[in-house]
Each structure stands twice: as C-alpha cells, then as structure tokens.
Amino acid sequence: MASSTLHQSLAFLLKPVNPIYTTRPRPTTTTTYVAIRCGPRSNRGPLMKGRILSIEAINAIQTLKRAHKSSSSTTPDYSPLLSRLIKSDLLATLRELLRQDHCALALHAFSAVRSEYHNPDLSLYADVAAALARNRMVEDLDRLICDLETDCGRGGIQCDDKGLIRLIKAVIGADRRESTVRIYEMMKRSGWGSTFEADEYVVKVLSKGLRRLGEESLAVEVKGLSRSNLEKLRV
Known part of the structure; x- marks a missing residue:
C-alpha cells in the first residue's frame, strides 16, 4: 500500500508539465521617439538660419507692429522705443x-540708425532699397537716395x-531714372573712373540700366570708363 502511494507520488512529480502553464520570458519592448516639427503659424517663414534675435529686439518688433496696427490716422512716435536699443x-x-516686408516700420528703424549712428554702411542702404523696390514703394526709394546723398555730403559715395x-x-529694377542718375553723380564725385579704376561689372550694370531708363548719353559716358581703363592698362 505504501509502495503504491510512493509510486504514484513519483509518477506525478515526473509527469511533464503542460507548456501552456510554463512561465514565458516577457518580450523586450523598445520605445522609439519621433521628433515632430511644427511648421510656422503664419505665411511668414521662420527666422533665417544663423539669425538670432535678442529678447529686446523681439519685444521691439512686436511692440512696433502692435502700435502700427492699432494706430488709425496719426503716426505713432516710435523714437522712444527705438532709441533704447543698442546698436x-x-x-x-x-x-x-525688412525681411517681413514691414517697410513702413523699417523706415522708422532706419531713421533711428541714421540719427544715432552717422554714415550707415552702404550695404544697409542697399537692404532698405531692395525691400522698398520689392514692395513698389518707389517714392520712399527716391527719398532714401536723397538721404544717402545727404549722409555722403560732398565727399561722394563709397x-x-x-x-x-x-x-x-x-x-534700376524699380525704374527710378532720377535716383539712378543721382547715384552715378555721387560715384563721380567720389572719383570713380578717374581717381581710381571703375569696376567692370558695375560699369556694365550701370550703363545698361541708364540706357534702358532713357539716359543714353550717360550710358555712353559710363561705358567709356571701361574703355579708358583698358587704355590705362596698355600704357
């Protein structure tokens, strides 16, 4: 009797276990993070790569835009805000x-630059001129060239x-004949083509532009500067 019971116990222990009751190892889970980049919230593009605006500049831009939007007939005085900014x-x-084509506000900022820091770089004038031409603000473009002539004085342009x-x-792209002639006159006062050599590419662009704007005699005069440069090199 005892041996029979022992035999049954051993048989139970040695009986293979059903695989469904075995403990299976848990599968390894891997979490993948996908970066989601949100696009701009308006039609205006993001800041250009490499351009970092300070908190002061961002606040100034937002304040200028709010003041410009809320103003009705009178032009707000932006000078107190702009004068507080460092260069x-x-x-x-x-x-x-300028990049956002807020040219009216940009002109106020440029006026502050001219008043705070005399004789701004010519590249800055070019940036403003390109934006004004792009937005067909041709009268403001003409005034800009007059301001440039005032800043340069009798010494001419760089x-x-x-x-x-x-x-x-x-x-030239804005078809401003008088302003184009005015720039050429400033260049001549600087000694361009006489005191120092005239750049060939500038000669080509300026002469073609003057001819297209109806200033044939000045176009020939500018074109002659290129030939005179060649004669000087031969001598």
Missing part, C-alpha cells in the same frame, strides 16, 4: 522688419563697398 539690437530689428552694386540694381 546690434537696432540693426537686427531693422533687418527683421564705390568700393559691396553694397553699391546691390543698391544700383534695386534702383
């Missing part, structure tokens, strides 16, 4: 307004500045 923030504000050709292209 780097003021220039960043100006360039960002003809070796890289912004010169961009300025010329912007004015």
Whole structure:
C-alpha cells in the first residue's frame, strides 16, 4: 500500500508539465521617439538660419507692429522705443522688419540708425532699397537716395563697398531714372573712373540700366570708363 502511494507520488512529480502553464520570458519592448516639427503659424517663414534675435529686439518688433496696427490716422512716435536699443539690437530689428516686408516700420528703424549712428554702411542702404523696390514703394526709394546723398555730403559715395552694386540694381529694377542718375553723380564725385579704376561689372550694370531708363548719353559716358581703363592698362 505504501509502495503504491510512493509510486504514484513519483509518477506525478515526473509527469511533464503542460507548456501552456510554463512561465514565458516577457518580450523586450523598445520605445522609439519621433521628433515632430511644427511648421510656422503664419505665411511668414521662420527666422533665417544663423539669425538670432535678442529678447529686446523681439519685444521691439512686436511692440512696433502692435502700435502700427492699432494706430488709425496719426503716426505713432516710435523714437522712444527705438532709441533704447543698442546698436546690434537696432540693426537686427531693422533687418527683421525688412525681411517681413514691414517697410513702413523699417523706415522708422532706419531713421533711428541714421540719427544715432552717422554714415550707415552702404550695404544697409542697399537692404532698405531692395525691400522698398520689392514692395513698389518707389517714392520712399527716391527719398532714401536723397538721404544717402545727404549722409555722403560732398565727399561722394563709397564705390568700393559691396553694397553699391546691390543698391544700383534695386534702383534700376524699380525704374527710378532720377535716383539712378543721382547715384552715378555721387560715384563721380567720389572719383570713380578717374581717381581710381571703375569696376567692370558695375560699369556694365550701370550703363545698361541708364540706357534702358532713357539716359543714353550717360550710358555712353559710363561705358567709356571701361574703355579708358583698358587704355590705362596698355600704357
């Protein structure tokens, strides 16, 4: 009897276990994170790569836009706000307004630049001129060239500045004949083509532009500067 019971116990212990009751190892789970980039919330593109605006510049831009939007007939006085900005923030504000085509506000910022820091770079004039031409604000473009002539005085324009050709292209592209002639007169007062050599590419762009705007005699005069440069090299 005892041996029979022992035999049954051993048989139970040695009986294979049903695999469904065995403990299976838990599968390894892997969590993958997918970066989601939200697009701009308006039609205006994001800030250009490499352009970082300070908190002061961002606040100034937002304040200018709110004041401009809320104003009805009278133009608000933006000078107290702009005068508080340091030069780097003021220039960043100006360039960002130009990039967003808020040219009316950009002109106020540029006026602050001219009053705070005399004789702005020619490249800055070129940036403003390109934005005004792009938005067909041709009368403001003409006033800008007059302001440039005032800033340059009798000394003429910096003809070796890289912004010169961009300025010329912007004015010619906007079909501003008088402003184009005014720029050429400033270049001559600087000694362009006489005291120092005239750049061939500038000669080509300026002469073609003057001819297209109906200034044939001045176009021939500018074209002659290229030939005179070649004669000087031969001598």
